[in-house]
Every structure is written in C-alpha cells, then in structure tokens.
Amino acid sequence: MSYSKLTHIAEKAASKSAQQLRKSDRTRKAILDGALELLWSRPFRDLTVAELMEVTGICRSAFYRYFDDLYALMETLLLSLEEDIFDVAAPWFSREGNPVDTLRESLSGLVRVCYEQGPILRAVSDASTIDDRLENVWSSFLTQFDDAVTANIEAQQAEGFIQEFSARPVAVALNRMDAYLFVHAFGRHPRQNPELVLESVTRLWVSTLYQSSPITTKNND
Secondary structure: OOHHHHHHHHHHHHHHHHHHHHHHHHHHHHHHHHHHHHHOOOOHHHOOHHHHHHHHOOOHHHHOOOOOOHHHHHHHHHHHHHHHHHHHOHHHHHOOOOHHHHHHHHHHHHHHHHHHHHHHHHHHHHHOOOOHHHHHHHHHHHHHHHHHHHHHHHHHHHOOOOOOOOHHHHHHHHHHHHHHHHHHHHOOOOOOOHHHHHHHHHHHHHHHHHOOOHHHHHHHO
C-alpha cells in the first residue's frame, strides 16, 4: 500500500475519532445541563437517572458511560463551578490595581456565576450530609477558597492595604456567609434579586477588610 494511501486512511481515522470525541463531549454536556435544569425545581434527593435521561433525550445506559452515579455527577458539576468561580475572582486575587475596585469586580462575577448555577451549590450542600464523598468534596471546595482568601488577606496586610488581624477566621466567616447566602438566594426558582445580593456581600466584604484602609479613607475624602 502506498504512503499516500496510508496517510489518507490515518487522516480519515483521526477525523472519525475526533467526531466521536466531539459527540462524547456533547453527550456529557447534555447530561450535566439536564441535571442543572432539573435541580432548579427540585431537591437533589428527588433526582433520578431515569428522569434525567428522559429530559436529555438520551438512553439511560449512556449515563453510566460518564458517571458512576448521581453523586459523581454532582461532584463533576461542583468542580466545574469551582473553576468558574476562581476565574471570575481573579481580579482581586491578582493583587493588581486598586484592591477595593478589584474586590468589587470579583464579587460581581461571583454573584453572576452563582446566580446562573446556584442549584449546584444547594444540591451538593444538601447531599453532603448523606454522602461521604460529597461531604469531602464540599469541604474541599470551601477550604480551597478559605486558603486563597486567607493568603490574599495576609499579602495585602503586608502591603499595608488591610489592617492587622487574624486572617483565617475572617476568611472562613466571609466565605461561609457567601456560601449560605448564595445557596438560599439562588438555589431554587424564584431566585432573589442578584443586585441586592451583590450590594449586601460587597458591603460586608469591603467594610470588613478595608474599613480602616488608607485606600478607603482616601476614596471617601
């Protein structure tokens, strides 16, 4: 067989493999999107694989090609949400620019993401009380934000932007406040007004971290 013929066969096989991969990605995304749709109107404990796959229009057996069970599905959704949250929180964590302005920008992105995907937070928070895996995933999810916020507070304390206090307890308190508020404000339809939620969390974060900051004092002059 000629080299050109072999190349053609290889390219055709690669194209077919790519198409199958894209189809696989679409199927997996359809399952994840279907789960989010159902969670808007019902608690996680009422979700079933059969109902989920009926919503997606995909055969039930396809579910188990991607997820061991519904708990694994929820873990995947939470990890995806975690990535989205860190992406929108990047301005404040980058420590570039005015810290108060970047905090406001990050909180705005955080509220937007949680407004769009609130049922994931609610479902994992609820399910973590009955499933050890999700309890660990939920705990790890919160702890990562505790670590990141603690480190950023300490860095900005060293730079003189935030007054001296024990950073970790404050970081934990702010993060738990956010988690509780977002679960209850955005976890079900009808959702609360995101602008009012944003105003509340921004007021609490800014007043807690920057009330006595030279930046805040200067801005108020």
